[in-house]
Amino acid sequence: MITASSEDLYKVEKKDLFASGHRACGGCGQALAARLVADAAGENTIACVATGCLEIFSSPYPDPSWRIPFLHSLFENISAVASGVEAAYKALKKGPVNIIAQGGDGGTADIGFQSISGMFERGHNVLYVCYDNEAYMNTGVQRSSFTPFGAKTTTTPMGNTTRKKNLPLIAADHGIPYVATATVDDFRDLQRKVKTALLINGPKYLHILAPCPLGWGHTGDLTVAICRLAKATGLFPVYEIINGKVANVLKIQEKKPVEDYLRLQGRYRHLFKKGVPVKEVAEIQEIANQNIERFNL
Amino acid sequence: MLKYLEGSHAVSQVVAMCRPNVISAYPITPQTHIVEDLARLVGEGKLDAEFINVESEFSAASVVLGASAAGARAYTTTTSQGLLLMNEVIYCIAGMRLPIVLTCANRAISAPLNIWNDQQDSMTVRDAGWIQLHAEDNQEAADLHMQAFKIAEQMHLPVMVCMDGFILTHAFEPVDIPEQKEVDAFLPPFKPQNIVDPRWPRGIGLYADPRFYMEVRYILHRALEKSEKVIKQVSEDFAKKFGRQSGGLLKTYKIEDADIVIITMGSVAGTIKDLIDQLETEGKKVGLLQICSYRPFPRKEVYRVLKDKMNLLVIEKSISLGRGGILGSDVRWSFPRTEKKDRKISCFVSGLGGRNISINDLRTAVEMVEHEPVELEFLGLNPDIIAARDL
Numbered sequence: 001m002i003t004a005s006s007e008d009l010y011k012v013e014k015k016d017l018f019a020s021g022h023r024a025c026g027g028c029g030q031a032l033a034a035r036l037v038a039d040a041a042g043e044n045t046i047a048c049v050a051t052g053c054l055e056i057f058s059s060p061y062p063d064p065s066w067r068i069p070f071l072h073s074l075f076e077n078i079s080a081v082a083s084g085v086e087a088a089y090k091a092l093k094k095g096p097v098n099i100i101a102q103g104g105d106g107g108t109a110d111i112g113f114q115s116i117s118g119m120f121e122r123g124h125n126v127l128y129v130c131y132d133n134e135a136y137m138n139t140g141v142q143r144s145s146f147t148p149f150g151a152k153t154t155t156t157p158m159g160n161t162t163r164k165k166n167l168p169l170i171a172a173d174h175g176i177p178y179v180a181t182a183t184v185d186d187f188r189d190l191q192r193k194v195k196t197a198l199l200i201n202g203p204k205y206l207h208i209l210a211p212c213p214l215g216w217g218h219t220g221d222l223t224v225a226i227c228r229l230a231k232a233t234g235l236f237p238v239y240e241i242i243n244g245k246v247a248n249v250l251k252i253q254e255k256k257p258v259e260d261y262l263r264l265q266g267r268y269r270h271l272f273k274k275g276v277p278v279k280e281v282a283e284i285q286e287i288a289n290q291n292i293e294r295f296n297l
Numbered sequence: 298m299l300k301y302l303e304g305s306h307a308v309s310q311v312v313a314m315c316r317p318n319v320i321s322a323y324p325i326t327p328q329t330h331i332v333e334d335l336a337r338l339v340g341e342g343k344l345d346a347e348f349i350n351v352e353s354e355f356s357a358a359s360v361v362l363g364a365s366a367a368g369a370r371a372y373t374t375t376t377s378q379g380l381l382l383m384n385e386v387i388y389c390i391a392g393m394r395l396p397i398v399l400t401c402a403n404r405a406i407s408a409p410l411n412i413w414n415d416q417q418d419s420m421t422v423r424d425a426g427w428i429q430l431h432a433e434d435n436q437e438a439a440d441l442h443m444q445a446f447k448i449a450e451q452m453h454l455p456v457m458v459c460m461d462g463f464i465l466t467h468a469f470e471p472v473d474i475p476e477q478k479e480v481d482a483f484l485p486p487f488k489p490q491n492i493v494d495p496r497w498p499r500g501i502g503l504y505a506d507p508r509f510y511m512e513v514r515y516i517l518h519r520a521l522e523k524s525e526k527v528i529k530q531v532s533e534d535f536a537k538k539f540g541r542q543s544g545g546l547l548k549t550y551k552i553e554d555a556d557i558v559i560i561t562m563g564s565v566a567g568t569i570k571d572l573i574d575q576l577e578t579e580g581k582k583v584g585l586l587q588i589c590s591y592r593p594f595p596r597k598e599v600y601r602v603l604k605d606k607m608n609l610l611v612i613e614k615s616i617s618l619g620r621g622g623i624l625g626s627d628v629r630w631s632f633p634r635t636e637k638k639d640r641k642i643s644c645f646v647s648g649l650g651g652r653n654i655s656i657n658d659l660r661t662a663v664e665m666v667e668h669e670p671v672e673l674e675f676l677g678l679n680p681d682i683i684a685a686r687d688l
Contacts, residue, residue, distance in 0.1 A: 044495045048363065061509055064500040069493035071366050072502035073389045077359035080351065084319060084363025084371070085493060087347040091318035091369055097495060115359065118352035 009192045013039040022065040023057040027220020029210030029227070030054050030131040032184045034102070037129050037206075038068060040191035041098045041198060046071065046085060050078035050103030050112060053138040053212075054131060076111035078103050079119035082126045098198050102129045105146035106136045109167050120174035120203045127197045127204040130167065133212035141215040148235070149287060150280045151267045153215070159270055159280060163287065171205035172241040178204040179241040184211070185227035186238075189250075193240070209236045217266015229261040234288035237295040252297045258285045300474050304435040304465040305330030307472040308400055308458075311439040313344045314480040315446045317372040317398075318487075319364035321349040321357045325379040326412045327462040328402040332374060354379035358386035365395040366501050368492040370446065373397065376462055377404035380418045384425075387455075391426025391517065393502060396449035396456075396487075398442065399427075403563065403614075404462040405650040413651020414462040415614040416563060419591075420623055426517050428456040428524055429592040430544060431562040435465055435472050437589075440543035443475075444531045447484050451531075452524045459591075461564040461614075463651070475539065483538050521593045528590050546595035548587040549602055551577070555584030557663060558603060560628055561612040562588045565647070565654050569612065572659045583663060588624070599631040609642045610666050612659070612676070616646045621673040641670035652677055 017038040024031035034054055038047065046069045049055045055072050058065040073081055082101035089095040101119070103112055108130040116128060135153045136142040142155040145165040152159050172179045178200045182190040190208065197204035209230055213220045230236035231250060235258060238250035259277060262268035262284065271281050291297060300307075309331045312320075320339070322332040338344040347364075351357045354375050361371035375383060380401055390397055401419045405411040419429055428448060432438035438460040445456040460466060493501055505513055525546060532545035542548070550570050552558060559569050566587045573583045586602060588595070603609065613624040620626075622644030629642050643666045648654040658677045665671060 043498075046367075046493045046495065056504065059500055059503045061500075061503040061505045064503055066500055067498055069495055069498050070500040070502075071363070071493045072500075072504075073359070073362055073366075073393065074385055077355060077362075077386065080356035080359030081363035081366075083349060083351075083356075084321065084360035084365075084369075085367040086363075087319045087321070087349050087360065088364040088367035088369035088371075091345075091347040091364075092367075094368075094494075114352055115356055118356050121352075122349065 009195050010188055012187050013042070013191055015039045015042065017043065017067045018058070019065045019067055023060070024053070025214050025220065027213040027223045029184045029212060029223050030104070030133060031057065032223070033131050033190065033208045033210045034058070036184070036187055036190050037100065037102070037194050038066070040194035041100055043068060045098040045100060048078050048082040048085060048099065048101045050107035051075035052104040052107050054102060054104065056138055075107050077115050078107065079112060079115040079126070079128060083119050083122065083124045086124045086126055099126045100129055101126055102131065104137070105130060105132045105134060106144040109145050109165050117174065120171060120176050120205070123202055125201050125203070127194070127206060129206045129208060131208055131210040133210045133215060134164070135212070135215050137212045137215045150271055150284050152270055153267070168205065168207045168241070172244060174203070175244065176203045176205060177243055181207045181209070181236070181238050183209045183227040183231060183236065183238060185224040189238070215267070217269070218264050222264055226261065226264055229256060229264070232256040233258045233261045234292040234297050235261060235284070237291045237297055239295055246295065249295050249297060252292070258288050298474055298476070299471050301469060301471050303330060304438060304460065304468050304470070306334050307435045307439040307474065308442060308460070309334035309338070310474055311442045311480070312372055313338045314475065314477050315443060315484055316370065317346050318369035319347045319349065319361060319371045320373065321351055321360035321364070322373050322375065323351055323354045323357045323379060325354070325376055327404060327466045328374050328376045328379070328400070330466065331400060331402070354382045355386060358383040358390065361397050362386060362390050362393070362395060365397050366393065366493055368489040368494070370487040371397050372399070374400035374402065376402040377406055377418045381406065381421060384422060387422050387427065388425045390455050392513070394453040394517070396453055398445045398449055399455065399457045400442070401457050401459045402462040402466045403459050411650040414464050415649045415651070416459065416461070417615040417649070419457060419459045420615040423592055426454070426521065427592060428452070428454055428521070428528065428590065430456065430458050430528070431589055431591055432458065432460040432465065433564060433566045433587060435468065435470050436541070437543045438465055439472055439474065440535060440539070440541070443480060443484055444535055444544050447531050448524065448527050450487055451527055452520055454520055454524055459563065464564045473541070479538070483535065525590070525593050525595055544589055546590045546598050547602070548589060550585040550587070552584030552586060552602060554582055555606065556582045557608045557610055557666060558584045558586055558606045559610045559612060559663070560586045560588065560624065562591060562624065563614065565612060565614070568654060568656055569659060572656050572663070575656070576663065594627050596631045599628065603631070607640050608666060608670070609640065610662060611642065611644045612647050612654070612662070613644065614648045616649070622646060641666065643671045643674070645674045645676045647676040
């Protein structure tokens with residue numbers, strides 16, 4: 001069980017283990033999240049990172065941003081690579097060490113789906129952090145299975161017609177001990193979840209909503225506001241699943257209509273004809289309502 | 298100690314004595330007996346290693362990649378479709394200079410689906426930056442694994458030990474299995490250098506832009522070339538310790554005064570040697586050059602032994618579709634341009650998908666090239682099937 005004091009868990013960590021000077025866009029949710037994750041995990045950590053935005057903006061030879069060990073090989077295999085690192089530490093009787101596999105939504109839920117499922121099922125002591133920016137941003141904003149209904153990407157130019165894959169619940173159904181969702185606006189909550197996860201032995205999954213100003217079509221200064229609206233509308237429920245039970249659901253203080261969230265982002269602009277919402281907006285509201293009901297937000 | 302056992306078990310027992318820390322594999326015929334035996338040895342506590350059962354060959358290769366990057370001596374084995382599925386990781390392992398050892402139980406490639414032996418699978422990754430060593434028999438397959446770890450760790454290069462599927466993996470024959478202390482004396486513990494460890498934070502697998510990428514690939518190529526010396530040296534050290542010749546760059550048989558030299562890799566060398574002995578009684582001088590190290594390809598050594606040989610016959614179990622023999626191309630490339638003109642190099646694609654290569658087939662090939670060289674021939678084709686199906 002989780003034994004750290006709540007004071008330790010709720011303390012915001014600032015260690016600059018993911019250094020400034022990397023090449024992310026201004027307002028990048030993933031860069032912010034990666035720093036929060038590294039600082040929460042601390043020095044005794046190995047970052048295993050999948051190919052994608054994070055890897056590209058943080059690890060050009062010879063100028064990586066990481067002050068903790070960093071391992072990258074390919075796009076779809078980071079869960080298996082992290083499994084191998086963990087197996088090596090076990091076999092060599094080294095450690096303990098925090099092993100954190102990290103990837104974007106495509107590397108996690110699409111091309112890396114088999115690999116992450118294997119890692120969960122085998123029970124490796126690895127925390128997987130998914131930075132969810134809801135499309136393939138590194139290659140120029142193409143649709144992934146995390147792209148929400150209605151969102152425009154370069155490969156869904158008329159708007160995405162399918163709903164987002166629910167990986168946190170799929171992860172939980174592997175029977176792993178800890179699953180959580182978080183957003184980058186709430187430092188304390190995000191870092192508490194990283195620290196909580198790292199106290200638990202076995203596979204853990206942390207799903208972080210990480211807005212992408214470039215792909216979502218908003219200015220960089222709106223990253224935090226958009227995260228807050230994602231929660232206030234019910235579109236991104238924030239919760240934990242501890243040993244299979246949903247816990248610590250973040251309650252919505254003041255419920256907002258999805259329109260407030262959609263109107264801030266260029267990727268949804270086509271859903272408003274001369275300012276009037278088209279029928280897809282009602283379906284997005286329905287998705288939010290279902291989340292609110294399902295998780296009792 | 299001489300033991301009568303299956304080729305797969307000769308390999309698994311020697312691999313276990315090499316004390317790998319992490320083993321990860323996905324089952325595929327005809328590699329399965331190797332993994333099953335290693336899983337048993339780990340399960341029974343006879344081998345202190347982590348055995349990771351994965352959901353695909355892609356993940357098996359990725360697990361050993363991660364394990365090796367974290368400082369473990371890591372081993373995997375596969376074949377055919379499994380090796381093709383690993384392909385992306387195979388290239389990455391070499392680029393990252395991880396000294397992983399992989400056994401390839403050589404098997405044909407789909408389609409059509411076929412589980413029997415040829416060497417098309419390892420051929421598909423010949424350019425990936427791995428050392429590829431081909432075993433002739435089960436003794437050599439077992440011995441090559443000891444040498445493979447030593448070469449890999451010395452050169453920071455991955456090594457693929459290729460053994461013909463079924464023909465070797467499932468064949469029972471006497472194999473001299475060493476004592477643990479002999480293996481320990483030959484293969485020192487792995488001392489990794491660049492590893493992920495919080496005590497020395499470093500980045501492994503950074504991306505390289507056009508200013509750096511080409512140099513990395515050049516250095517990798519040079520390392521492959523330099524490994525020729527190490528492959529030879531390790532084979533010589535092995536011969537001193539164990540009293541038998543295994544591995545090395547190449548082997549020859551009755552080549553000195555041969556008029557025709559057959560060139561091949563793998564288990565078919567045995568049949569060829571029998572044929573050479575038969576032909577000798579008939580007064581025909583035929584020799585054999587066996588390539589053990591296919592990558593790096595020992596061009597200079599090949600040239601040295603074939604310099605005066607004008608009639609060469611390549612028996613190979615793979616094909617570059619739309620081009621022809623692959624090993625044949627490597628052999629042809631071994632001669633300086635000025636010496637290519639008068640030399641006859643005949644290429645016979647043989648034994649694809651487990652088609653038996655009989656001594657009579659080989660005799661036919663020799664008789665053909667005695668009269669006239671052939672550009673490309675397929676040994677033992679059934680004309681009836683072709684007539685019925687060829688469009």
